[in-house]
Amino acid sequence: MNCCGLLNAEKEPVPLKSVEVELEVRDHVATVVSTLNYENKEDKPLEAVFVFPLPGDAAVCHFSAKIGQTEIVAEVKEKQKAREEYDDALSSGQQAFLLEESDQSPDIFSLSVGSLRPGESASIRLEYVTELAVQADEGLRFCLPAVLNPRYQPRGSEDVCIQVTSVPASLVPYSLSFSARVSSPRPVSKVESNCPLDALQYLNTEQTQATVKLVGGHKFDRDVELLIYYKDAHQPTAVVEAGQASAKPGSLMGDPVVMLSLYPEFPQAVMSSVASCGEFVFLLDRSGSMDGSRIKSARETLLLLLKSLPMGCYFNIYSFGSSYEHIFPKSVEYSQKTMEEALKKIEEMGADLGGTEILEPLKHIYSQPCIPSQPRQLFVFTDGDVGNTKEVIHLVRKNSGSHRCFSFGIGEGASSALINGLAKEGGGHAQFITDTDRMQPKVMQSLRFALQPAVMDISVKWDLPKGVSVTALSPPITALFQGQRSLVYAQLTGQSSEAAEGCVTVKYSLAGHPSQNQLHFSLKPAEDTGLPVHRLAARTLIGSLEMEERESRGEQEEGVKKKVVELSVQSGVSSAFTAFIAVNKGDGEVLQGPLVVRNVPTPRMMACCMPMPQYRKSFSPVVQLNSYRRPQSKVSESSLPKQPPRDPLLQLVSLQKASGCWVLDPALAAALGKTSRKVEKSKPASVNQEVWGTILALIWLHGFKMDAQEEWELLAMKAVSWLRAQNAPCVTECVEAGNALLGFNVQKDALGI
Incomplete structure (x- = not known):
């Protein structure tokens, strides 16, 4: 097996030595300055090609290179012109640098460092600005992507022009230094990260300015995520x-x-009223890269979602990989029968459908006629390793009049361009769930949005x-x-x-x-x-x-393209049709001999190795993404590990009926941690078993699981609505008896009944 990534003939790592990043956040706008330091340790002139991710909506606005004492600042030019200028410079022995966005996805860039002499160093400075998205807990999220997972190419698609070479994250041969300065009209209350940080340093007594750094020696082997919290963040x-x-x-x-x-x-x-209608379509990624905790978390999340849906709505669940499946031929009315059927199928779902072809299931969903008076709400769960991002977003935009789209990027390396693009064009909301986050609170927040009146x-x-x-x-x-x-x-x-x-x-x-x-x-x-x-x-x-x-054709298309190029050149901001080009026209000696092409590896979070891809025949930076498929294997039932016991909250939730009530039976008693006899004996005489079971479940949720309230809030509201509709006598007596049985003191008002 060959390990992928850039290795030279002597199996030595690549010439990218280090990455320095300075972040300045003003309120919710981030300016990011990255410095990439290269060194050619070989005895031949070298061309390095580094493919890396950036936030999908970033505005790349400055690019320069420093070699020795000479600094050259890049200009934005029409993409083909820039490529030709780069090739011409290299073939005439000059140094040149080219930065361009992928034709398929606006969050992948390739940087070609043209001809470093033996022993020579170059320092590349790249600057971009980006808006910071608001998270469920009101934090502003900044992500410095390090992980570029191989993007899966749909069968029959043309080769994409970006070559991703990646190495196991532990072997990334360059380090990262990272510092951030935060300022806002409102005080900065805290800054958190998935990577170790030095303590937050305030720069003034009002605490409206602060600096923070990553602990030194950080290997740039995973995304760096910062969450910034301001006091009173919701001020316009x-x-x-x-x-x-x-x-x-x-x-x-x-x-x-x-x-x-x-x-x-x-x-x-x-806001306190919840819609009682809608068509809810859930689209779940079951590609190989979702294996393990991701697919398990997705199954648990679907359980909570299904239990939280209102009676009278419609729903369906699609899952996709290289092919796609749906539980029902078309969306069905939500009832006890259809909910049970769906949950049974969800239990069997594994990350076993191969690649990540999201376009076909989306086309199938959009081909289904909308149900009158049931607004369509689409929930997409994916780890985002998709090659044809622009095509997918375009399809969602075309259908934006008939639905809202809520998207969830799961794990590191999820394409920000895809996840944000789906929500933006689908009039919904995007959430990113890293592998340390619980998926459920973020997804349930989006369901609350979907149940808000449009x-x-x-x-x-x-x-x-x-x-x-x-x-x-x-x-x-x-x-x-x-x-x-x-x-x-x-x-x-x-x-x-x-x-x-x-x-x-x-x-x-x-x-x-x-x-x-x-x-x-x-x-x-x-x-x-x-x-x-x-x-x-x-x-x-x-x-x-x-x-x-x-969306345009012919002359109109050319006219729009021309407008983009003009605006991109005028503003100095990159686009799909332009590239940054810098040529060192100094009077240094002309390079001799053929160039050696080196691909700089990007970290990947997979433990597999792929063959080294073949690169290119000419100087122009043709880029190609590797497709990745997990090999399928048959496993006998007996060799599968036994299922671990279910989380007590999910155990209780799984017993709730579609109507919102709980039935008093041995399974409910066990979930409450009591014997059937004890639960039955404590029941007030005039109360039926469903009312008693439902009140006990609500008391247990409020008594034991207030820290996870956002996960069960909607299904509890459904239970309360069911209880009110029963007009049950002796509710106060039931609540007192339930508290005595379970050892809590939850007030009737707190339960909402």
């Missing part, structure tokens, strides 16, 4: 950023740009002083959720006085009632910011145009 804000002095007034870079962060607050009366007729109205006009740069808002942030970018043209104010009003209809949220903001622009807001606005506009280009 507006940032107006001055334009670039050298750019033409009236252009995107020359005018001020405003970024609004809106947090809609909905009336409590609306917000309709969203419009954004600007009220600005005379002489100032506004051009929206963001696509129209299509989804609003309680407490979740919506970002809006707009260009401001014209002059206003220093003290001038603007106002923006978001109007929408919620559960049939007109509602609005308003934000007043100062028009005085912030100077010397490094233009992160302009670059994010440009990236947003480029993203919309790239989608438009995929």
